Amino acid sequence: MYNSKITGLGHYVPEKVVTNDDLSKLMDTSDEWIQERTGIQERRHVEKEGGDTTTSMGVEAAKIAIERAGIDKDDIDFIVFATLSPDYYFPGPGVLVQRDLGIKTVGALDVRNQCSGFVYALSVADQYIKSGMYKNVLVIGSEVHSKGLDMTTRGRGVSVIFGDGAGAAILSREEDTTKGILSTHLHSEGQHAEELALLAPGMGGRWVNDIVSDNDPDDTSYMPVMNGQFVFKNAVVRFSEVILEGLGANDLQASDIDLLVPHQANLRISQFVQKKFGLSNDQVYNNIMRYGNTTAASIPIALTEAWEEGKVNKGDLVVLAAFGSGFTWGSVIIRW
Helix, strand or coil, rough: EEEEEEEEEEEECCEEEEEEEHHHHHCCHHHHHHHHHHHCEEEEECCCCCCCCHHHHHHHHHHHHHHHHHHHHHCCEEEEECCCCCCCCCCCCHHHHHHHHCCCCCCEECCCCCHHHHHHHHHHHHHHHHCCCCCCCEEEEECCCCCCCCCCCHHHHHHHCCCEEEEEEEEECCCCCCCEEEEEEEEHHHHHHEEEEEECCCCCCCCHHHHHEEEEEEECCCCCCEHHHHHHHHHHHHHHHHHHHHHHHCCCHHHHHCCECCCCCCCCHHHHHHHCCCHHHHECCCCHEEEEEEEHHHHHHHHHHHCCCCCCCCCCEEEEEEEECCEEEEEEEEEC
């Protein structure tokens, strides 16, 4: 049995910065309103006619992670790609990354767990490495939200929150089982699936033909919907539970945490969890102020920036935690 360790990190975000004031020109909102409810000041959006896609941003983040890991692209044995916004309905972006990076014909898996997608993807990669099946796995979280948001007052409850970007990590085999990923913990509660969802197109409900034939300007089934208060109340509970679960599984306490990198859903959620665990500002990394919620990309972007800023060091206990649509949530406990 082996452990897996993160040997390389990278991230990529579009150049276009969209401030809260920019959004106030499109909908009835304000910088004060958005910051008070979410903590977000700005986010990145791809250019409508530009070249950035979910796959291409993932590729750019992956190139950086591969270089920092000190490996060749052909050393990668498997690809796991987490996203809710694939370039195509099918195939998924995992195979497109394999193509665009020119990697040999390794397996490529897509994970559709939205905000907890990167945590789930890490867990999958970790199991492959622990079993001895693979030595190096490329894990990507990437999202393009901006092209699918309702940028009017009708959609402001969702559209002000989300941004575009990508992050990537290389997981590699580690023979010292006191280092690397110590454990992962995953959960779901599908009874609340429709509280944060995008319902169409879908084989179980409204499909493309229905949307086209109805041509209903008031149809919002293909726009994301969210019961914000309900999601918030569940998130703060599940975040705390799954962090405690991870710590308990490794005989650790909250005081042992050197850095918590939570999914960047809402600054208020992160602050609530920080206070509950008695962590200082230096022990929690947040960048939602600059990027908004980038869903599956948020943890790898934040973890990469934290590492670049020298906030992640050898021997540190790093905790990743996420909660999102599904409902799905999870944590990853890492000894760096």
